[in-house]
Amino acid sequence: MDARRRVLAGISQAGYWVPRALAFEHRIAAAVADPGVIDVAESWWHNLGPELRGLWDSGDRETFDLLTEVSRYAVEPVAHRITTPLLITDPDGEHFWPGASRRLYDALPGPKELLRFSEAEGAHLHCEPMGRALFEQRVFDPRHST
Structure with missing residues (x-):
């Protein structure tokens, strides 16, 4: 690995921002997403009750300007552009972005x-x-393939 290049790491919602950045910035040597986030709005849905979900499903987006904006934060449309080696953590019990x-x-x-x-x-x-100690030991172990 080129010592002049940098490694990028993101924790929590930055598990979205790191892969998103990698889709467009190819000077990064390697990266870590803890955890991997493919759609930021997924973590918001479990806090909306049935009435609010019904309003969203009805197409009333003006009531949800912030959620409407956050729902645009998805990596899947640009994932094909990511060529930087990426290490993604996958903890048991991930409750914000399970799976x-x-x-x-x-x-x-x-x-x-x-x-x-x-x-x-x-x-x-x-x-x-x-x-966190185990996280750092395993993530920063130079034997990883990424």
């Missing part, structure tokens, strides 16, 4: 690795809050 790490991984054409963190290891939940 998104795997979906991001599957959408990427370039070098990639999906790094699981389990409850048994104590490194589960969103951003592995109780397992």
Whole structure:
């Protein structure tokens, strides 16, 4: 790896911003998304009750200007452009974007690795809050293929 190039890492919603940046910026040597986020608005949906979801589904977007904007934050339309090696964490119990790490991984054409963190290891939940030492040990291990 070229020592003059940089590694980019993003935690939480930055698991969207890092892959999004990589779709357009190809000078980054490698990157980490913790966790992988393919659609930012997915984390908003579980907080909307049935009445608000009904309004959204009816097409009343003016009531939801912020959600309308956030719903545009999706990586899938540009994932085919990502060629930078990307390490994506996939913790058990991810509650904001469950399953998104795997979906991001599957959408990427370039070098990639999906790094699981389990409850048994104590490194589960969103951003592995109780397992940061294990996170750093595994993510920054130079033996990773990405």
